[in-house]
Amino acid sequence: MTNERLIRPKDAAHRLGVSTRTLYREVSAGNIPAPLKISERTSAWRESTILQIISDRAKGQMSTAAVAAVVSEKRGPGRPRKLPVTDGADGTDPRSAA
Numbered sequence: 457m458t459n460e461r462l463i464r465p466k467d468a469a470h471r472l473g474v475s476t477r478t479l480y481r482e483v484s485a486g487n488i489p490a491p492l493k494i495s496e497r498t499s500a501w502r503e504s505t506i507l508q509i510i511s512d513r514a515k516g517q518m519s520t521a522a523v524a525a526v527v528s529e530k531r532g533p534g535r536p537r538k539l540p541v542t543d544g545a546d547g548t549d550p551r552s553a554a
Contacts, residue, residue, distance in 0.1 A: 463500055489501070
């Protein structure tokens with residue numbers, strides 16, 4: 457059995473220069489291997505895996521286009537606009553009646 461360090465997601469993301477959310481997006485996209493499940497709520501990567509990813513990216517072997525595609529995915533249009541409230545009869549706003 458090896459005595460290799462395990463790297464938690466927050467530290468792995470920091471070492472790779474991405475957010476934790478982007479790290480998991482990379483895992484979902486298949487660009488980074490899935491972490492080891494240590495317990496029901498705990499996961500981590502072997503330190504050698506993180507160092508290999510850094511080395512591969514430095515050599516240009518991993519696609520940075522895949523990272524850009526994940527980071528720049530289009531978001532929704534934003535918060536919907538509020539529609540004016542009318543009572544329906546004459547089209548006036550009942551809140552403005554004094």
